[in-house]
Amino acid sequence: MADIAETRAAPGSHSTAGALVSLSLAMLVSSLANSIANVALPTLSVAFAASFAAVQWVVLAYLLTITALIVSVGRLGDLVGRRPLLVAGLALFSVASFAAALAPSLVMLIVARAAQGLGAAVMMALTIAIVGETVPKERTGSAMGLLGTMSAIGTALGPALGGVLLAALGWRSIFLVNAALGAVALLAAWRFLPAGDAAGRGPSRGEARGRFDIFGTLLLAATLAAYALSMTIGRGHFGGLNLALLGMVAAGAALFVVAEARVASPLVKLALLRDPVLAPSLAMNALVSTVMMATLVVGPFFLSRALGLGQAATGAVLSIGPVVSALCGILAGRVVDRLGAAAMVIAGLVLMGAGCAALAWLPGLFGVAGYAAAIVLLTPGYQLFQAANNTAVMADVGRNERGVVSGMLSLSRNLGLVTGTAVMGAVFALAVGTKDVAAAAPAAVAHGMGLTFAVAAALVMVAMVIARVADWRE
Structure with a gap:
């Protein structure tokens, strides 16, 4: 992507600080909207007299919409301007959150959550892209680290x-909070994001604006939604419907490649997927996210079943990871600025590999202390990798591609999380030796924990190989 790089003028410190405040709020709100809804599912099941499988769509509608549309809205931002689209996304998110708080039925709540997810997709796709327009290049790593910190804070x-x-106030209040925070983020974006530079408009004079690829958007959205569903439905059981969905994914992906090669203004330029920086970064991002999902899938079972912790203690131990992420994100970004993105990608993966190996071994020897020590090793490695990987990709992207490339980065992370839920959960169940993991013996759960994170360490090793091969190709 170096051939499409361009020089950026360093904005003034005041405008840069204000822009980072608005972008950080957008990242915080989108992460919070995802994690805050999970805790309400039992309450929603009672409120609407619905099954747990039905109320799960309150979470799935949000995630599926983001996954299906995040690349498309990134491309749309490249065409119409990232600032106006981000402001529109924040407005949609706030209105949809308010509609969710007033929803009279579960169906209307799910529809509102899907609209909320569309707003969040805009926010997630464009915050990283706008960093490239508003932050001096030598401070990009710090800005990426800040966004990682805000994402972790929202999750925690x-x-x-x-x-x-x-x-205190009932389930409607969690969506009213989203609406209020979204409104604050909207006002901050309107006030601080520069309207007169590339973040605020589409292609400059003399550049081709292009047409938005509606067919490619619909095709990619359907393909990604089918993949996400194939990984999430069935509660860990992989059956005929899952296989049928994966068949649709394969057909959709092949058709998408053919369609994009023939359209004059494609949603995703196929040449991007052959880029020596972007392609390896997307693959590593997906692998790393798959590994990180294992802590959320396996951790609760190990802490409660193998170590016998109660709900409060399990929640407290699980919060260590997000808290450490929030504390070390900005520092990781500064390290990237000082030592370089390429070297810190490797360093982050080394720390992650060591953390996975520690999770496979230390908890069985030292219990909670071993688990906590391993998480404290794994999580900073993840933050360092994310800051370095995002910085490396966005540093040399031309202005007219930043939105779609940022969307692809976010998509690879989401696909890794979705895949990790299914794949690492299946590895854990296989290692435990029973489908009913909640009723398994403590020793079996401990064995499953060790084997699952041994597999996770192997996936990190694959990411290291990809990083080294990418270095050799440059």
Whole structure:
């Protein structure tokens, strides 16, 4: 992508600080909206007299919409301007959150959550892209680290804040909070994001604006939605419907490649997927996210079944990871700025590999202390990798591609999380030796924990190989 790089003028410190405040709020709100809803599912099941499988769509509608549309809205931002689209996305998110709080039925709540997910897709796709327009290049790593910190804070804050609001004000209050925070982020974006530079408009004079690829958007959205569903439905059981969905994914992906090669203004230029920086980064991002999902899938079972912790203690131990992420994100970004993105990608993967190996070994020897020590090793490695990987990709992207490339980065992360839920959960169940993991013996759960994170360490090793091969090709 170096051939399409361009020089950026360094904005003034005041405008840069204000822009980072608005972008950070957008990242915080989108992460919080995901994590805060999970804790409300039992309450929603009672409120609407619905099954747990039905109320799960309150979470799935949000995630599926983001996954299906995040690349498309990134491309749309490249065409119409990233600032106006981000402001529109924040407005949609806030209105949809308010509609969710007033929803008279579960169906209307799910529809509102899907609209909320569309707003969040805009926010997630464009925040990283706009960093490239508003932050001096030598500070890009710090900005990426800040966004990672805000994402971690939103993830960590959601369950605790949601629990307090549910107990005090009821389930509608969690969506009213989203609406209020979204409105604050909207005002900050309107006030601080520059309207006169590339973040605020589409292609400059003399550049081809292009047409939005509607067919490619619909095709990619359907393909990604089918993949996400194939990984999430069945509650860990992989059956005929899952296989049929994967068949649709394969057909959709092949058709998408053919269609994009023939359209004059494609949603995704196929040459991007052959880029020596972007392609390896997307693959590593997906692998790393798959590994990180294992901590959320396996951790609760190990802490409660193998170590015998109660709900409160399990929640406290699980919060260590997000808290450490929030504390070390900005520092990781500064390290990237000082030592370089390429070297820190490798360093982050080394730390992650060591953390996975520690999770496979230390908890069985030292219990909670071993688990906590391993998480404290794994999580900073993840934050360092994310800051370095995002910086490396966005540093050399031309202005007219930043939105779609940022969307692809976010998509690879989401696909890794979705895949990790299914794949790492299946590895854990296979290692435990029973489909009913909740009723398994403590020793079997401990064995499953060790084997699952041994597999996770192997996936990190694959990511290291990809990083080294990418270095050799440059």
